[in-house]
Amino acid sequence: MYDTTAPASTLSPPRSRQANPKITVPARFRELDSAIGRHPDTRLKLAAAIDQGTAEATRQSPVVQSLWMFVTDLFAAAVPVLPFAFFALATARVVSLSVTLVLLVGLGIGRSVIGRRRALPTVIETVCIAAAATAAGLAVGTLIS
Secondary structure, eight states: OOOTTSOGGGOOOOGGGSOOTTSOOOHHHHHHHHHHHTOHHHHHHHHHHHHHTHHHHTOOOHHHHHHHHHHHHHHHHHTTTTHHHHSOHHHHHHHHHHHHHHHHHHHHHHHHHHHTOOHHHHHHHHHHHHHHHHHHHHHHHHHHO
């Protein structure tokens, strides 16, 4: 479809895909076209992905995505609560906090790998965000009751 031997700046769609002058194009599409036009390599990759259908292959059904989200939320909510079902109150508090801290450290390490950042600051950031959320939850709970 596209002549990949031509310089990237001269790539244009085949005649059959060129714009019809009678059709008005919304401003957003013109902005997008302008942005992609400034990055010729991206335009080529995008065109190849659309032509080969690879852009569609990576999409999952919204139902599958919703089910994964449900399962992960259920797991995340159950982790700090489950120790209270199996241990005495004092022991359950320690186990719950310990397991949650270990999982937050794991989450921080995962974030650092995905974001290609240093591990220690990312882990500290993750744990601090969780601590701030806990403090906010306690404050709101105290105000309400």
